């Protein structure tokens with residue numbers, strides 16, 4: 001169930017990223033996309049579904065984590081293992097929590113307009129936030145957390161669903177890692193470009209961007 | 211050579227335990243790790259002290275009785291080897307080695323390094339068998355089994371039930387053990403008639419014993435002295451999904 005919810009969330013991430021990348025196509029395209037999305041009558045349904053997925057994923061993964069801690073009441077004085085764990089797998093609870101905090105901030109600022117930067121268009125609204133280096137840096141850190149979470153999560157879900165084939169499973173696992181990395185790169189590209197690169201260009205060439 | 215051991219000493223299941231330091235002198239490279247512990251115990255007995263309790267039986271890597279977590283690694287540093295197959299040539303004069311029991315709620319400590327692994331027996335008894343009438347021996351060629359399937363079943367059946375997978379798992383999960391047992395039957399025609407019943411019962415028993423949930427860390431595979439692969443866990447998950455969706 002954690003895996004099923006996680007995989008569906010991955011689907012959302014991919015769609016969300018594609019939409020967001022429209023920012024590179026300029027304000028017009030991005031705003032038109034956001035406009036169309038907001039006027040889609042199915043949006044509230046999708047939002048409820050998304051919240052439900054998150055709640056399901058979080059409740060079940062926290063439950064599993066609690067059971068797993070209880071399964072070894074007294075820990076090892078020395079625990080080294082044999083090198084199978086990865087940076088992603090060690091930090092699932094940490095990156096998960098980071099994602100949760102980020103989502104709260106993200107939805108509060110971009111959807112409910114906490115901080116009151118909402119202008120006439122969403123494009124300018126987002127740029128306004130990315131102009132704040134702390135906000136942009138936190139955004140990059142958080143999507144780094146998403147990437148790390150998925151670096152373990154993607155292959156973990158594949159295994160949980162019982163997929164195993166001598167040739168295709170390693171390929172799928174690599175694809176999962178690639179997906180995690182692409183998600184990170186894609187999402188991080190927005191605050192890095194609009195928050196740092198473009199701002200510097202704007203200040204140094206004297207030309208404001210349109 | 212001289213080896214300094216930090217050994218987990220614990221009087222019984224309820225007493226608090228602690229690491230106690232011992233020096234073992236005159237260790238030779240040909241000794242197995244357990245023979246080194248024997249040497250320590252001989253000295254302790256001669257000095258009138260309580261010897262260190264630890265498990266072993268065959269001492270040739272096939273029974274699954276020896277356990278021990280050595281410097282944080284189940285069965286010690288070697289790949290695909292039980293503790294009884296670990297030799298002191300792995301160590302150098304002056305090394306400090308920490309020895310702890312397998313730790314899991316489902317494997318309560320009996321004394322020192324001995325843990326009670328009967329939880330595995332109960333999981334096995336819940337479904338790890340084939341119900342047959344023991345009449346005449348049947349013709350060996352009556353049921354044909356493809357060679358590669360037989361090999362996979364044999365690989366799963368290589369599990370000696372030592373519990374290193376549980377000891378090494380960050381969640382003390384028994385999935386690799388259960389996966390090996392479920393796989394060895396699911397791969398063979400004789401085991402198929404009861405496959406749904408078996409996987410459901412064994413998973414249920416596993417959870418009841420207090421083992422953790424698998425989060426696919428694969429430390430079990432890395433620690434397994436018999437090289438049981440985590441592809442068996444994928445098969446277990448498949449068998450479980452199949453049974454959960456189709457059995458009544």
Ligand code: HEM
Nearest residue numbers: 002003006009010061092096097099100153156157160425
């Ligand atoms: C964009 C959001 C998220 C996505 C796409 C995602 C995806 C995934 C996936 C695919 C898995 C592997 C499931 C398995 O095989 O069992 C997973 C596991 C997990 N997730 Fe998430 N997750 C997200 C958000 C969160 C959040 C907000 C939390 C917690 C507050 C969280 C905590 C966990 C934990 C604790 C696990 C289990 C750890 C493990 O299997 O080792 N995740 N996630």
Ligand code: FES
Nearest residue numbers: 267269274276294
């Ligand atoms: S004592 Fe039998 S496997 Fe080690």
